[in-house]
Amino acid sequence: xxxxxxPVESAxxxxxxxxxxxxxxxSPGPGAETPETAHEQVNxxxxxxxxxxxxxxxGVQILFGFLLSVAFTPLFRELETFDRVLYVITVVLGxxxxxxxxxxxxxxxxxxxxxxxxxxxxxxGHLMMCGMVLLALTIGCTLLLILRVVVPGVLAEVLAGGVMxxxxxxxxxxPLHLRRRSVRRSRTDDA
Numbered sequence: 001x002x003x004x005x006x007p008v009e010s011a012x013x014x015x016x017x018x019x020x021x022x023x024x025x026x027s028p029g030p031g032a033e034t035p036e037t038a039h040e041q042v043n044x045x046x047x048x049x050x051x052x053x054x055x056x057x058x059g060v061q062i063l064f065g066f067l068l069s070v071a072f073t074p075l076f077r078e079l080e081t082f083d084r085v086l087y088v089i090t091v092v093l094g095x096x097x098x099x100x101x102x103x104x105x106x107x108x109x110x111x112x113x114x115x116x117x118x119x120x121x122x123x124x125g126h127l128m129m130c131g132m133v134l135l136a137l138t139i140g141c142t143l144l145l146i147l148r149v150v151v152p153g154v155l156a157e158v159l160a161g162g163v164m165x166x167x168x169x170x171x172x173x174x175p176l177h178l179r180r181r182s183v184r185r186s187r188t189d190d191a
Contacts, residue, residue, distance in 0.1 A: 042117050049104060049124045056101050056128070060135050063142065064094040075149070083148055090141035097138050100131030132171060140164040 036044065067090060070076055079087070104124035111120055143163055147156035 042121055045121045046117060046124075049121065049128060052128060053101060053104055053124075056131065056135065057098075060094065060097050060101055060131070060138070063135075063138060064091075064098050067091050067094050067138075067142065079149075083145060086141060086145050086148075090138060090145055093134055093138040093141060097131050097134035100127050100134055103127045103131075136164070136167045136171060140167070 067087075070087065076087075104120075104127055107120060107123060107127075140160055140163060144156060144160035147159055150156075151159065
């Protein structure tokens with residue numbers, strides 16, 4: 001199927017969906033979004049979490065695999081005590097991030113068919129946020145570990161700190177800022 005082709009739905013299912021939307025809400029104007037039912041919203045949120053999980057799982061698994069292999073390189077034996085401790089912390093953070101980001105799949109397998117999608121979406125959302133924090137810390141520690149070997153002096157800490165600040169801005173501060181701005185805008189529109 002190409003990107004422009006649509007899957008064929010049964011006529012009864014498609015008609016029932018249109019009838020439900022037509023009978024419960026007035027027709028939205030051009031460019032307006034149709035309101036979602038609670039069931040549609042939870043399904044959409046679950047599909048979004050699945051897509052996000054696919055992206056983050058791949059990255060964290062590749063990073064974790066790299067981290068596991070580092071201990072078996074000849075250069076690892078030459079690391080100072082601080083760098084070895086940093087490595088252990090990094091591997092533990094990577095394992096925890098992997099666990100958090102894969103957990104929604106396990107929860108879904110255990111709870112599938114139990115009519116608990118609302119709870120599943122909420123728990124998966126929390127696990128994803130936790131996993132993202134752990135992933136950011138893992139990346140920061142990995143970067144610090146690598147930079148301490150490659151870059152002399154305090155520059156490694158400065159660069160790793162700068163990258164962590166960037167992650168904080170992109171992954172957390174920007175979304176929170178956009179959320180607050182949207183809330184303010186909706187309050188202004190309602191007034």
